Amino acid sequence: xxxxxxxxxxxxxxxxxxxxxxxxxxxxxxxxxxxxxxxxxxxxxxxxxxxxxxxxxxxxxxxxxxxxxxxxxxxxxxxxxxxxxxxxxxxxxxxxxxxxxxxxxxxxxxxxxxxxxxxxxxxxxxxxxxxxxxxxxxxxxxxxxxxxxxxxxxxxxxxxxxxxxxxxxxxxxxxxxxxxx
Amino acid sequence: xxxxxxxxxxxxxxxxxxxxxxxxxxxxxxxxxxxxxxxxxxxxxxxxxxxxxxxxxxxxxxxxxxxxxxxxxxxxxxxxxxxxxxxxxxxxxxxxxxxxxxxxxxxxxxxxxxxxxxxxxxxxxxxxxxxxxxxxxxxxxxxxxxxxxxxxxxxxxxxxxx
Numbered sequence: 001x002x003x004x005x006x007x008x009x010x011x012x013x014x015x016x017x018x019x020x021x022x023x024x025x026x027x028x029x030x031x032x033x034x035x036x037x038x039x040x041x042x043x044x045x046x047x048x049x050x051x052x053x054x055x056x057x058x059x060x061x062x063x064x065x066x067x068x069x070x071x072x073x074x075x076x077x078x079x080x081x082x083x084x085x086x087x088x089x090x091x092x093x094x095x096x097x098x099x100x101x102x103x104x105x106x107x108x109x110x111x112x113x114x115x116x117x118x119x120x121x122x123x124x125x126x127x128x129x130x131x132x133x134x135x136x137x138x139x140x141x142x143x144x145x146x147x148x149x150x151x152x153x154x155x156x157x158x159x160x161x162x163x164x165x166x167x168x169x170x171x172x173x174x175x176x177x178x179x180x181x
Numbered sequence: 182x183x184x185x186x187x188x189x190x191x192x193x194x195x196x197x198x199x200x201x202x203x204x205x206x207x208x209x210x211x212x213x214x215x216x217x218x219x220x221x222x223x224x225x226x227x228x229x230x231x232x233x234x235x236x237x238x239x240x241x242x243x244x245x246x247x248x249x250x251x252x253x254x255x256x257x258x259x260x261x262x263x264x265x266x267x268x269x270x271x272x273x274x275x276x277x278x279x280x281x282x283x284x285x286x287x288x289x290x291x292x293x294x295x296x297x298x299x300x301x302x303x304x305x306x307x308x309x310x311x312x313x314x315x316x317x318x319x320x321x322x323x324x325x326x327x328x329x330x331x332x333x334x335x336x337x338x339x340x341x342x343x
Contacts, residue, residue: 024245032238050248057252118234169192173227
C-alpha cells in the first residue's frame with residue numbers, strides 16, 4: 001500500500017494530473033480538518049485546503065522525496081491557515097455559525113443541540129489560545145504528529161514545540177474547568 | 182518530586198513520547214498528593230473533551246471537482262514572464278547586431294573592452310605565478326561564500342514554497 005502511494009506521488013511529481021487527483025481524494029479530509037483546527041471556520045478551511053492543493057500541484061516538482069509529501073502538504077496548509085487567520089484577526093472577522101453545515105449522526109434533536117453547544121464551547125476555548133498554541137495542539141492531538149514532525153512542519157525547535165503544547169494544555173484546562181484552578 | 186515540579190510535568194503524563202523516569206516520579210508523587218491528582222484529572226478531562234467534541238469535517242466530491250478545476254486553469258508562478266524575457270533577449274541581440282554593423286565606433290568600443298579584460302587576465306596570471314597559494318585560498322573562500330549564498334537562496338525558496 002505504501003509502495004503504491006509512493007508510486008502515485010512520484011507520478012504526480014512528474015506532472016501527472018490523474019495521480020495528483022488521487023492524492024487530493026486521499027488527503028482532502030486531513031487537510032480540511034487541519035485548516036479547520038487552526039481557523040475554526042469550515043468555509044475558510046475548505047478555501048485553505050483548495051489553495052493548499054493548488055500550491056502543492058504547482059510546486060510538487062521541487063519536492064525532494066515522495067516520502068516527505070504528506071508532511072510537506074501539511075506544512076503548506078498550516079502556513080496558509082496561519083496567514084489567513086492573522087489576516088482575519090486584523091480585519092476583526094466574525095466567525096460564521098457553521099453548525100448548520102455539520103452533518104451529525106446523533107440520534108435525537110436534543111442530543112444534536114447538546115453536541116453543538118459543547119462544540120461551540122470547545123471552539124470558543126480554542127479561540128482563547130494563541131495561534132502558536134492552537135496550531136501545535138491541533139497537530140499533536142488530532143493529527144497525532146510526533147514532536148519531531150511538528151518541529152519540521154513549523155520550522156521551530158522541538159523544545160519550543162513541547163513548551164507550546166504544555167502551555168496550550170494548561171490554558172485549555174483553565175478555560176474548560178476554571179473552578180478547579 | 183515536589184508539587185510545583187509535578188504540576189509542571191503533568192501535561193505529559195499521558196503522552197506516549199514522555200520520559201518513563203518522569204512518569205515514575207509523577208506516579209510516586211500522585212500516590213501521596215490529592216491536589217496534584219485532581220489537577221491531573223482536570224487535565225485529562227480537558228483532553229477528553231477536546232477529542233470528543235472537536236468537529237470533524239468531511240468534504241464531498243464537489244470539493245475535489247472544484248479543486249481539480251482550479252488546478253486545470255492554473256499556471257506556474259512567473260510563467261507570464263517567460264515570453265516577456267524571450268522577446269527582450271531577441272530584441273537586445275538584434276540591437277547589438279545592428280550596432281556592430283552600422284557603427285564603427287561601437288566595434289572600437291568592443292576592442293577597448295577586450296583590451297581591459299585582457300589586462301585583467303594578464304594581471305591574474307601574474308598573481309597566479311607569484312602567489313599560487315594565496316590564489317588557491319582566495320578561490321576556496323570565494324567558492325565557500327558562493328556555496329553559502331546558493332544554499333541560503335535554496336532554503337529561502339523552499340520556505341517560500343511551503
